[in-house]
Amino acid sequence: MANDYAPLPDGPILCDACSRRGKQIEMQPQETLPPDALEWARKENTELQSYRCPECESVNTFRVD
Numbered sequence: 001m002a003n004d005y006a007p008l009p010d011g012p013i014l015c016d017a018c019s020r021r022g023k024q025i026e027m028q029p030q031e032t033l034p035p036d037a038l039e040w041a042r043k044e045n046t047e048l049q050s051y052r053c054p055e056c057e058s059v060n061t062f063r064v065d
Helices: 014-021 033-042
Strands: 027-029 048-052 057-062
Touching: 033 048
Parallel strands: none
Antiparallel strands: 027 048, 048 057
């Protein structure tokens, strides 16, 4: 995962992987961050939020500004 997380978008977060297959699946917030994101957030003193796709289980993590 990249060490530069995009800002949390306004509105629904759609799964990129599913969108490439022609599906519009809204990702759901998850309580825990992936280990690498958790470490990055602690080092950078920045809040992150992860979202998981209920269809394909992919995870996206965003900076909370």
